[in-house]
Amino acid sequence: MPVQTVSSLIRSITSRLSSVGVEDAGTDARLLVRHAFGWSAEQQLGRLVDPAPVDRLDLLELLVTRRVEREPLQYITGSAEFFRRRFAVDPRVLIPRPETEQLVVQAIEFVRSRGIDGPRIVDVGTGSGAIAISLALEMRAAAVSATDISAGALEVARQNAAAHGAEVEFIEGDLLDPFANGGDKFDVIVSNPPYILHDAMPGLQAEVAREPALALDGGNDGLDVIRPLFVGIRAALKSDWSAAYIEIDPPIADPVFELAGKEFPNASVSLLTDLAGLTRCLAIELG
Numbered sequence: 001m002p003v004q005t006v007s008s009l010i011r012s013i014t015s016r017l018s019s020v021g022v023e024d025a026g027t028d029a030r031l032l033v034r035h036a037f038g039w040s041a042e043q044q045l046g047r048l049v050d051p052a053p054v055d056r057l058d059l060l061e062l063l064v065t066r067r068v069e070r071e072p073l074q075y076i077t078g079s080a081e082f083f084r085r086r087f088a089v090d091p092r093v094l095i096p097r098p099e100t101e102q103l104v105v106q107a108i109e110f111v112r113s114r115g116i117d118g119p120r121i122v123d124v125g126t127g128s129g130a131i132a133i134s135l136a137l138e139m140r141a142a143a144v145s146a147t148d149i150s151a152g153a154l155e156v157a158r159q160n161a162a163a164h165g166a167e168v169e170f171i172e173g174d175l176l177d178p179f180a181n182g183g184d185k186f187d188v189i190v191s192n193p194p195y196i197l198h199d200a201m202p203g204l205q206a207e208v209a210r211e212p213a214l215a216l217d218g219g220n221d222g223l224d225v226i227r228p229l230f231v232g233i234r235a236a237l238k239s240d241w242s243a244a245y246i247e248i249d250p251p252i253a254d255p256v257f258e259l260a261g262k263e264f265p266n267a268s269v270s271l272l273t274d275l276a277g278l279t280r281c282l283a284i285e286l287g
């Protein structure tokens, strides 16, 4: 039997992944091979015509089988990139998405444009902690807190904060409730809440369906979490020179915008689009 080269191994994995409907099968095949063999992209390129190392083939087969079963690549490799850093992820947390980086950008731009020194910031529903940790690292003078109702998610978030040396206060609780009694007020509130319409849950892409339902399901109209979040924001946002940025998606943009207009009559409320032109963020700005 001819020796299998790294490139032929990648080709055969690509075809197995394609045959079960994996979207970017070639990329995933290369990443799985790199992960199994512990190679960088450059090392892999340098070995394409070499025989595939036999000692890690069993491990590679286990990883490929998981991907064939449509487990997200990031759960298999255990990490995801967000705002140019790597974050540990596992099935307790949503895999942070590139479009969510916009919340980080909005928060930083707001703080800088208003010249707020040592802003107090909270990330509601922090999941892996990607948003909160990015903000703490990008704005060293900020005091960043983060909440989540999932104890498992907070374990992952704490681990990520420690790995990045980021100072973030993590609190388990419902939305902004942990701050209600102390009367804490924030300069900036960011949140990527669950907002997928409940009826759309059964039709989710196979990989997305592996992520926690608690992170995705927004109830019948997608606003089950956003409604109480608005109530919490009203109480926790400073009354001047403050802002909240909430990730949404196009199907709920109009009702969320209408609700925000009613809940925040003194604020400037706007919908922001992402780089692909999709409505992705609700901005509530005061002062």
Ligand SMILES: C[S@@+](CC[C@H](N)C(=O)[O-])C[C@H]1O[C@@H](n2cnc3c(N)ncnc32)[C@H](O)[C@@H]1O
Pocket (backbone or CB within 6 Å): 093, 094, 095, 096, 097, 100, 124, 125, 126, 127, 128, 129, 130, 131, 147, 148, 149, 150, 153, 173, 174, 175, 192, 193, 194, 195, 214, 215, 216, 225
């Ligand atoms: C869409 S995920 C966002 C995770 C992370 N912030 C990100 O953008 O990658 C929503 C998160 O909100 C959390 N969550 C859901 N309901 C919540 C609630 N009532 N209070 C606090 N967190 C909640 C979920 O556990 C999940 O981690």
